[in-house]
Amino acid sequence: MDVIATYALRLGDDSLILGQRLSEWCGHAPALEVDLSLANIALDQVGQATHFLNLAGELEGKGRDGDALAFRRDVMDFTNCLLVEQPNGDFAQTIARQFLFSHYQALLFEQMAAVKDTRFAAIAAKAAKEVAYHATLASDWVIRLGDGTDESKARMVAGLAWVWRFADELFAMDAADAAAIEAGAGVDKSALRGAWDSRVDAVLAEATLARPAPHRATTGGRIGRHSEHLGHLLSEMQFLQRAYPGATW
Amino acid sequence: MAISDTDRIRAILARVPDPEIPAVSVLDLGIVREIARDAVTITPTYTGCPATIAIKQSIRAALDANGFGDTAIETTLSPPWSTDWISDEGREKLRAYGIAPPPKGAGAASLKNQAAAECPRCGSSNTEELSRFGSTPCKALWRCKACVEPFDRFKCH
Numbered sequence: 001m002d003v004i005a006t007y008a009l010r011l012g013d014d015s016l017i018l019g020q021r022l023s024e025w026c027g028h029a030p031a032l033e034v035d036l037s038l039a040n041i042a043l044d045q046v047g048q049a050t051h052f053l054n055l056a057g058e059l060e061g062k063g064r065d066g067d068a069l070a071f072r073r074d075v076m077d078f079t080n081c082l083l084v085e086q087p088n089g090d091f092a093q094t095i096a097r098q099f100l101f102s103h104y105q106a107l108l109f110e111q112m113a114a115v116k117d118t119r120f121a122a123i124a125a126k127a128a129k130e131v132a133y134h135a136t137l138a139s140d141w142v143i144r145l146g147d148g149t150d151e152s153k154a155r156m157v158a159g160l161a162w163v164w165r166f167a168d169e170l171f172a173m174d175a176a177d178a179a180a181i182e183a184g185a186g187v188d189k190s191a192l193r194g195a196w197d198s199r200v201d202a203v204l205a206e207a208t209l210a211r212p213a214p215h216r217a218t219t220g221g222r223i224g225r226h227s228e229h230l231g232h233l234l235s236e237m238q239f240l241q242r243a244y245p246g247a248t249w
Numbered sequence: 250m251a252i253s254d255t256d257r258i259r260a261i262l263a264r265v266p267d268p269e270i271p272a273v274s275v276l277d278l279g280i281v282r283e284i285a286r287d288a289v290t291i292t293p294t295y296t297g298c299p300a301t302i303a304i305k306q307s308i309r310a311a312l313d314a315n316g317f318g319d320t321a322i323e324t325t326l327s328p329p330w331s332t333d334w335i336s337d338e339g340r341e342k343l344r345a346y347g348i349a350p351p352p353k354g355a356g357a358a359s360l361k362n363q364a365a366a367e368c369p370r371c372g373s374s375n376t377e378e379l380s381r382f383g384s385t386p387c388k389a390l391w392r393c394k395a396c397v398e399p400f401d402r403f404k405c406h
Contacts, residue, residue: 019297033380033390040382047297051326122327126296129329129406130386137381 003179005059006079007186008120009069010176010222012052013080016070017230018101019045020237021088030091037137041098044130051123071241075231076224083166085221085230089159092152095141096159102134103199104170107192116184139203146207153209161212168217171196176222254286258317262289265311268303269385272346275304279334288321292330294406295386332387332406343403344369349391351405366402368393378402 001009022042029035053066064072083101088094109131112124145156171193180186204211220226240247262284263276275281275291283290289308293301305322312320332351335343340350349366365374373395380390381404388401 033382036380036384036390037382040386043297043299043386044295045297047293047295051296118327122325122329123296126293126326126329130295130297133381133404 001056001060003176004183004185005056006176007180008052008056008059010079012049012056012066012069013078014084014101014105015045015052016049017078017080017233018084018097019043019049020233021084021086022094022098024088025094034091038094041134041137044127044134048123048127048130051127055119055123071238072245075226075234078226078230078234079222079224080230081166081169082218082221082227083163083170085227085233086163086166087229089162090155092145092155093159093162095138095145096156096163098134099138099142099160099203100163100167100170100200102131102138103196104192106131106135107195107199108187108189111187111192115187120185135199142203142209143207146204146209156207157209157212160209161215164212165215165218169219169221172217172219172222174222254317255284257315258284258286258289258312258320261311261315261317262308265304265307268300268307269387270343270346270348272348273335273339273342275308277336277339277342279332279336279339280304280330282325286320288323290323290325292325294330298386300385330406332403335403347400348388349400349402351403366391366400368396368398369400370398371396 019042022038022045025038026035026042029038049070050066053069057064057066057069083097086093086097088097106128109124109128113121113128115121115124142156145152147153148156171189173188173190177186177189181188201211235242259276262281263274265275267273267275267278278294280291280294281289282292289312291304291308305324308322312318312322333353335350337353340353343350347369349369352364366376366378367374368376371393373393375394376391377394378389379392379399383390383401387404387406389404390399391402392399
């Protein structure tokens, strides 16, 4: 797969895996409104994944479409960041994961909407509007839980402490990123860190929460080195295509 | 005077309802971007909107039933759909259906939708947001504090 296709694949994998994770909340969330919110965010993510994975398949040129890429690859072929594959944990951990990721994705898509390659720019411009909602919702909950009861605060602190180790990977750059920027399709993710820090810090301050202590970064997702959790997620998500390869309806 | 094919197609599309909000047509919603004899171009509201496929199928069926079986349906993402494209007639239909229409010309500037919605039942602006996400991706759940009725608000997008 060429580097631009890989770049599209990474974007699609991030959205797909987070969408699948969030959909696990459907019917289980602490309140009806939360259930609706998480399911809607999951839908947006899966929608973005469909566009990016179809684009990855088109760029690859081997006849694979978004469905083939989603359902007929194994763990090591997935290129999502480690953050999105982390288990939901309790509601606070889910919100912590969403909070870090949505602010990253919002900044990423705001920039990508202006890249030269219109295929990437069109998906990003559309997704940026949706992701702005996700970032607002996650921020509102960080504040509500952080500046809430002793119990909710303790859970929010624990959730943030868990996901914090996966933040650095969001902004890590490698050859595929460099090639995508060169080709007018990619964004310099390392340059987003400053704005991300300010947005995250502003919300944490309002939530009366301290920024988690620096943690050694855990990385590897972009090159297929995943946590154990992803395999379990795929076994459920891909069950039908594994049991009945090529099934359609 | 003969009616052109594009006008005929336009009239057909004006009768194709949105599958989630049947009170409005696909034309009212502003998701039809171009009408030509060869192809109708549509754009999705939200990337993950499950109604996208149903909309395409309804348009296909309506075109086929009216002698436009060879008119293709194409999809475009750019420019991204905005609630500013909902027609004035569409806004009135939404209100009559019990859904507060999005303010016009607001676009991305009011993405947070913090300005009070007008209750579609009693017209009061004494309303509050219950949930930013509602029964479909395009709606938020609100409540009127004057008539105490809950209602959907079409999100400004």
